[in-house]
Amino acid sequence: MATLKDATAIVGIGQTPFAKQLPESEKALACRAIVAALEDAGIAPSEVDGFASYTMEETDEVEVAKAIGAGDVTFFSKIGYGGGGSCATVGHLASAIATGQANVGIAWRSRKRGSGPRPWKNTAVQLPTPGQWTRPFGLLRPADEIGLLARRYMHEYGATRDHLFNVALACRNRANQNPAAMMYERPMTRDSYMTSRWISDPLCLFDNCLETDGALACVIVSAERARDCRQKPVYVHSAAQGLPAQHHGMVNYWNDDPLTGPAWTAARHLWKQADFGPEDVDVAQIYDAFTPLIPLSLEGYGFCGRGEGASYTEGGALEIGGRLPINTSGGGLSEAYVHGFNLITEGVKQLRGVSTAQVPNAATCLVTAGEGVPTSAILLRS
Amino acid sequence: MLQPVIDDDGAPFWEYAAEGELRIQECTSCNELRFPPRPCCPHCQSFESDWRLMSGRARIWSYVFPHPPLLPEYAEMAPYNAVVVELADAPQIRLVGNVVAEAGARLDSVDPGKLRIGARVQVVFAEVEGMTVPQWLLERP
Numbered sequence: 126m127a128t129l130k131d132a133t134a135i136v137g138i139g140q141t142p143f144a145k146q147l148p149e150s151e152k153a154l155a156c157r158a159i160v161a162a163l164e165d166a167g168i169a170p171s172e173v174d175g176f177a178s179y180t181m182e183e184t185d186e187v188e189v190a191k192a193i194g195a196g197d198v199t200f201f202s203k204i205g206y207g208g209g210g211s212c213a214t215v216g217h218l219a220s221a222i223a224t225g226q227a228n229v230g231i232a233w234r235s236r237k238r239g240s241g242p243r244p245w246k247n248t249a250v251q252l253p254t255p256g257q258w259t260r261p262f263g264l265l266r267p268a269d270e271i272g273l274l275a276r277r278y279m280h281e282y283g284a285t286r287d288h289l290f291n292v293a294l295a296c297r298n299r300a301n302q303n304p305a306a307m308m309y310e311r312p313m314t315r316d317s318y319m320t321s322r323w324i325s326d327p328l329c330l331f332d333n334c335l336e337t338d339g340a341l342a343c344v345i346v347s348a349e350r351a352r353d354c355r356q357k358p359v360y361v362h363s364a365a366q367g368l369p370a371q372h373h374g375m376v377n378y379w380n381d382d383p384l385t386g387p388a389w390t391a392a393r394h395l396w397k398q399a400d401f402g403p404e405d406v407d408v409a410q411i412y413d414a415f416t417p418l419i420p421l422s423l424e425g426y427g428f429c430g431r432g433e434g435a436s437y438t439e440g441g442a443l444e445i446g447g448r449l450p451i452n453t454s455g456g457g458l459s460e461a462y463v464h465g466f467n468l469i470t471e472g473v474k475q476l477r478g479v480s481t482a483q484v485p486n487a488a489t490c491l492v493t494a495g496e497g498v499p500t501s502a503i504l505l506r507s
Numbered sequence: 508m509l510q511p512v513i514d515d516d517g518a519p520f521w522e523y524a525a526e527g528e529l530r531i532q533e534c535t536s537c538n539e540l541r542f543p544p545r546p547c548c549p550h551c552q553s554f555e556s557d558w559r560l561m562s563g564r565a566r567i568w569s570y571v572f573p574h575p576p577l578l579p580e581y582a583e584m585a586p587y588n589a590v591v592v593e594l595a596d597a598p599q600i601r602l603v604g605n606v607v608a609e610a611g612a613r614l615d616s617v618d619p620g621k622l623r624i625g626a627r628v629q630v631v632f633a634e635v636e637g638m639t640v641p642q643w644l645l646e647r648p
Contacts, residue, residue, distance in 0.1 A: 246578065248509060257511035258543050259603045261640060263573060263581045263614055264589045272571035273591055280569070280624045326572035326586065371549065378568070378591050378601045379542055 130398060132223040134351035134358035135215070135505070137166025137344030138470040143307050143461035146240035147338040152184040154340035155235035156192045162342040163193075167355030168229055175200040175227030175345075177214040179464060181207055181244075184235055200227035204366075206374070208414055208495035209387065211465035212503045216364030218345045228346065234466040235340030243336075259376050268333055268415065270375045271497060272325035275417040278384055279327065284435030286327065289416040290318045293331045293458055295443035296413060300455025303481040307335050308459040332416040334457035341466040343473065359476045362489075363399040363504040367391030375497050387500035388425025388493065395502050396427065403427040406504075407487040408475050409449055410468035413456045418496045419443075426491060426502070445482055453482040468492050469503070476507040508580050510638050516544040519558050525639040527632045530558035531600055542600045561600075563630035565592035565643065568601055570622050587614035592628055592643055606643045611635070621645060 139161025141147065141154045149157075163170055173195040176186045186201045200221040204210030211234070218230030244250070245266045264270060278284055297313040300306035313331065321330040351358035367390030371380040396402060403426060411422045420434025428449060429437045442448040454460040454471035461467050472490040474480040480487075487507075494501040513521050516532075523530040532544040536553035547554045572586040581587070587605070594600045608616035611633035627646035632639050 243576070248578070255543055257513055257517050261509045261511050261635075261638075262589050262603050262605050263577075263584075263587055264571075264603055265573065265577055265581060269571050269573050269589060272573075273569045273589070276571060277569040277591075277624070323572065323574040323586070325574065328571075373543075376603070378603065381599060 127223065128398065129219050129223050129361065129364055130400070131360040131362055131506070132348055133219040133345050134348050134360045135343050135473050136346055136351050136354040136356055136358055137162040137168065138342070138473050139163070139165055140341040140467070140470060141339050143305060143337050143339040144239060145307070145336065145338065147237070151235045151237050151340070152188055152192070154338070155184045155189055155233055158235065158340040158342040159189065159193055159231055159233055162231070162344050165356060166344040168344060168346070170194045171196045172229045173231055174198050175218055175221050175230035177202045177204070177217045177230065177232045179203060179207070179210045179214070179234055180205045181464070182234060189233070200230070204501070206495070206499040208412055208464040209498035209500040211412070211469060211494040211501065212364065212492055213366050213494065213501035215343065215345060215361060215469060215503050216366065216501055219361045219364055222345060222347055228350070230345040231342055232345065233340065233342035234464050236463050237338045238462060239336045239338040255373065255376055266325070267375055268325040268328055271415045271417060272328045273378065274383060274497065275415070276327050278417060278421070281384065282432035282435060284420065286319065288420065288435035288438050289332055290315060291438035291443060292413070292416040292419040293318055296452045296456040296458040298444060299453045299482045300459035303454050303460060306455040306460040307337060308455060328415060334414045334462035335459070337461040337463055339461050339463050341463055341470050343469060357477050357507065359473045360506050361503055362506045363395050364501070365391045365394035366499070366501045367394070368499040372499065374499070377497065384421070386421065386425065386497050388422050388496045391500050391502045392426045395504060399504050401489060405489055406449065406491045407489050408453060408484040409451045409491040410453070410456070410472045410493070411451050412465045412468060412493045412495045413452055413458045414462065414495060416458065419451065422493055422496045425496060426493065445484060450484050453480050453484065465494055472505045476505055508636055509578070510636065511640070516546060520544060521639070523558060524632055524641055529561045529563050529630050529641060531561055531597065532556050533559040540597050540600055542602070561594055561596050564595035565628050565630065566595065567606070567622060567624055567626045567628060568593045569624060572619055584613055584615045586619065588617065588619065588622055590622070590643065602641065604641055604643050606645060608648070609644070610642060617645065621648065
């Protein structure tokens with residue numbers, strides 16, 4: 126059987142500044158990130174023949190391709206479920222390139238979530254199935270939906286707000302090392318966390334990701350082509366998507382075990398294809414729209430057992446020098462929230478050895494997409 | 508307040524609610540309950556279903572207290588409670604709702620300190636802006 130293992134590599138990354146408000150359009154930001162990624166790779170835009178992004182991306186391939194001067198495009202794909210699609214953009218392109226459907230693929234995400242509208246306010250889109258079972262009761266936002274799972278998780282496993290603080294602090298500490306991060310100059314203390322305002326009790330302000338304007342992109346080519354590129358190749362070692370049996374999306378209250386989610390499904394497939402396991406991961410970029418997604422993902426991807434994700438965060442485990450340094454750019458909680466694409470580019474930086482919070486000799490990195498929705502993940506290696 | 512946007516699968520639930528009955532979709536072939544409603548049974552793939560009457564007794568499975576930013580009518584009541592309850596008759600069936608002081612009361616009508624996971628509740632039905640929705644009363648307020 127054909128395999129994706131190390132068949133392709135990320136050879137270019139690009140990003141715009143991150144801010145609460147940027148003046149340019151999402152389309153212009155997308156083009157800037159993509160052109161920067163191609164420049165980083167040393168590949169001409171006219172060679173681009175593959176694209177992948179999210180269904181929520183509002184700039185389509187036609188607009189991007191004609192603006193950057195792409196060639197004839199032979200593969201294009203959009204992945205659903207918001208931030209659950211992030212790593213699948215890379216996964217789909219890796220599949221396409223490994224099977225000869227394209228040669229130079231661009232994955233990207235551009236979003237003005239900082240200055241633009243909040244999706245949950247668009248009730249015309251949000252109310253139909255399954256919204257009829259949740260929205261009228263004031264369960265309006267992703268923070269409310271995840272808050273319900275978080276409270277149940279805390280009840281079942283004895284997790285506390287201090288565990289969620291450990292997650293928020295690790296991300297903030299890394300952002301404080303990263304001049305591009307929105308929270309670069311904003312340290313966090315336990316007191317500032319515990320006294321911040323509620324968003325959806327049990328989740329406070331700092332349990333929620335940032336609202337960001339910004340765009341990112343990466344370039345994917347075959348492993349053979351990667352050896353001739355400008356940058357050290359970062360190989361796509363394994364890629365997986367996950368939609369578990371009887372899963373219900375972010376309102377996953379209606380199956381036998383709501384506290385396991387898509388991470389478990391993606392993880393099984395991800396590790397099955399890999400030459401290494403969770404214990405061999407040097408650094409992880411774990412999707413952090415909300416702090417409780419980290420303990421859930423730590424369990425799902427096999428770094429600890431069921432119910433152990435919260436206690437795993439103790440003793441600085443998620444910090445540089447800890448058992449598993451995570452979100453080393455600051456992540457969605459403290460660098461920028463662009464549907465998790467900055468987690469992919471940060472994984473590449475770690476394996477190039479150029480992160481602002483470099484894990485010494487990092488050679489393997491797990492990147493995950495949103496837990497709690499149909500998701501995806503990739504393993505990167507240098 | 509937001510009204511449920513009802514689809515073909517969900518319509519019977521809301522029609523029974525308007526008559527003051529809590530009913531859950533049941534496969535007439537294998538008798539498995541399923542929620543949310545859907546066209547065919549995930550266990551036996553039968554497209555035939557009926558709606559089984561529930562006692563309306565339940566326990567709180569989890570809850571949140573949303574704070575702003577929220578849609579305006581909800582922000583005006585915040586912090587209010589939103590809960591998931593598991594039905595006593597079928598604990599694998601859970602419903603999102605609100606615990607209120609009495610049928611039709613505001614979503615912030617119960618002291619937040621009264622809510623805990625496992626607390627017993629009973630369904631009541633209330634008309635909210637022309638639409639009958641289930642709400643939940645604490646058995647021991």
